[in-house]
Amino acid sequence: MNLSENDTILLKHILEHSFDEIFIADAAGMVLYTSQTTELVFGIPREQIVNHNLFDLEKQGLFSPSVIANVLRTKKKDTLIQETILNRKLIISGYPIFDSSGLLIGAMSVSRDITEFEYLKKENDQVAKALQLYQEENEKLRKQAASPFLHRNDKMAKVFDIASKVANINVTVLLEGESGTGKNHIAHMIHQMSSRKAEPFIEMNCGAIPESLFESELFGYEEGAFTGSKKGGKKGYFECARKGTLFLDEIGELPMNLQVKLLSVLQNHSFMRIGGTKEIEVNCRIICATNQQLETLIKERRFREDLYYRINVVKIDIPPLRERREEIIPLIYEITEQLNRKYGLDKYFTPTMAAWLSQQQWPGNVRELRNYIEKQIITTSGNEIDLESDEDTNQNSSIDANQEIPLDDYIETLEKEYIVRMYQKYPSSIKLAEKLGISQSTANRKIQKYVGTR
The missing domain is CATH 3.30.450.20 (PAS domain)
Known part of the structure; x- marks a missing residue:
C-alpha cells in the first residue's frame, strides 16, 4: 500500500x-x-x-x-x-x-x-459502603432521638424493636402495662418515628373525661347540637388529630355505648359529629393504652370483645420498672438532666445515691421515680443529692431506707453505673482502658458485662 x-x-x-x-x-x-x-x-x-x-x-x-x-x-x-x-x-x-x-x-x-476509572470505582464503592453505614447509623440515631435511654434490658429492647417496626405501618397498636411504666412515652416514640411526625399527636385520657362529655370530645359537634354548644360547633379529637396520631389512654375506661361508636369508626374509617349529617373521614393513626387486663374486662362484660380484637392488631407489653433495673440508673441521670433544664438548676445524684435508688422497688414505676427525682431536685439545698440529703427516706416514702443490700451486689451496682457512664463518654475499649487505668482485655470484659452489644 x-x-x-x-x-x-x-x-x-x-x-x-x-x-x-x-x-x-x-x-x-x-x-x-x-x-x-x-x-x-x-x-x-x-x-x-x-x-x-x-x-x-x-x-x-x-x-x-x-x-x-x-x-x-x-x-x-x-x-x-x-x-x-x-x-x-x-x-x-x-x-x-x-x-x-x-x-x-x-x-x-x-x-x-483505566487506572482512574478503577480508583473512582473503588471510591464509589467506599462511598456506597459509607452511605450504607451512615443510613444505618442515622436509623439508630432516629430511634435514639425518639427514645434517649440506652435499653440494656432484653424486655425493653424487644418493646422498642416492635415499636420501631410498626411505626410506619398503619395498624392500630395496643400498649399494655402497669400505671407509670411509660406507655405515653412509647406512644410518642411511635409517632416520632413514623411519617406522621409532622402531624399532631393528640392524647385523650379515657379515665379523666366525664361520661357525659365523652362523645362530644371524641367526635365533636355541630352548632346548635345541644344546649350550651359553641357557635360554629367544635372539632373532636379525631378531627384535631388530622393525619397524625390519636392516643387513647386508659381505653378500658371507655363507656360501653362509646365502645360501639369507636368500633364503628375503626371499621368504617369515618364518623359524624353530634348533630351532624356529613360523614368525616378518619385519617389518623390510633394507639390505645391500658393498665387493666382487657381480657378480664371482657369476661366481666365491661369491654366489647369485637373492639378488643379491632384495637389489638399489634400488642406491646411494657414491663414494670422492677423487671428492668438495668435502666434505673440511666433513667435517673436522664430525668435529672431534663429537670435541670426545666428549672435552670445544676443538681446531680451521687453514684452512691443512684446505686441505692436502683435497688428500690418503685411500685409506681417510672412515674414514681420521676416524681421522686423532681422532689429531690426542688427541695435539696445543695447541688449534690446523697442519701443524707433525703429527709423522707425514713418517713412516708415507698422506698425502704433500711433495706440491706449484699456488699458484692452493692459494689457491682456502683461499678456498673461507673462503667456505663464512662463508656458513654469514651465509647471504645482502648480509650476506656486508658482512662480507667486497666488493661484493654479487662475493659472489654467490663463492656460486655455491663454495656452489652446493643
Whole structure:
C-alpha cells in the first residue's frame, strides 16, 4: 500500500493525538510504531520498544503477556487487562492485520488507561459502603432521638424493636402495662418515628373525661347540637388529630355505648359529629393504652370483645420498672438532666445515691421515680443529692431506707453505673482502658458485662 505524503502526515497526526496508546508490529513481531506517551504509561523508553521484537520483550517480562504477541500467534482478536511497572492499569485490545489476499502482515493494539476509572470505582464503592453505614447509623440515631435511654434490658429492647417496626405501618397498636411504666412515652416514640411526625399527636385520657362529655370530645359537634354548644360547633379529637396520631389512654375506661361508636369508626374509617349529617373521614393513626387486663374486662362484660380484637392488631407489653433495673440508673441521670433544664438548676445524684435508688422497688414505676427525682431536685439545698440529703427516706416514702443490700451486689451496682457512664463518654475499649487505668482485655470484659452489644 502506497501512501502519499499528505496521507502519511495525516496518519501520523491521527496516531499521535489518539486518546489511547497504540502499538503496531509486523508479522514477525517487530515493533513498527508506539505512541509518544508510551513511557508515561508503561515506564519503558520508546526507543527500547520501537524496532525491537515483541516476543523478546515479552520474554524479558516487559510485557507480560503481550497482547500483540497473542494476536500474532492466534491470528485472532484478543483483549486483556494489564498492570504496568508504574502500577497503571490498562485495558488492551489487539487486532490482526491482513492484506487483501488474507495474509497476516502484522498486528496492532489499542491500550486505554483505566487506572482512574478503577480508583473512582473503588471510591464509589467506599462511598456506597459509607452511605450504607451512615443510613444505618442515622436509623439508630432516629430511634435514639425518639427514645434517649440506652435499653440494656432484653424486655425493653424487644418493646422498642416492635415499636420501631410498626411505626410506619398503619395498624392500630395496643400498649399494655402497669400505671407509670411509660406507655405515653412509647406512644410518642411511635409517632416520632413514623411519617406522621409532622402531624399532631393528640392524647385523650379515657379515665379523666366525664361520661357525659365523652362523645362530644371524641367526635365533636355541630352548632346548635345541644344546649350550651359553641357557635360554629367544635372539632373532636379525631378531627384535631388530622393525619397524625390519636392516643387513647386508659381505653378500658371507655363507656360501653362509646365502645360501639369507636368500633364503628375503626371499621368504617369515618364518623359524624353530634348533630351532624356529613360523614368525616378518619385519617389518623390510633394507639390505645391500658393498665387493666382487657381480657378480664371482657369476661366481666365491661369491654366489647369485637373492639378488643379491632384495637389489638399489634400488642406491646411494657414491663414494670422492677423487671428492668438495668435502666434505673440511666433513667435517673436522664430525668435529672431534663429537670435541670426545666428549672435552670445544676443538681446531680451521687453514684452512691443512684446505686441505692436502683435497688428500690418503685411500685409506681417510672412515674414514681420521676416524681421522686423532681422532689429531690426542688427541695435539696445543695447541688449534690446523697442519701443524707433525703429527709423522707425514713418517713412516708415507698422506698425502704433500711433495706440491706449484699456488699458484692452493692459494689457491682456502683461499678456498673461507673462503667456505663464512662463508656458513654469514651465509647471504645482502648480509650476506656486508658482512662480507667486497666488493661484493654479487662475493659472489654467490663463492656460486655455491663454495656452489652446493643
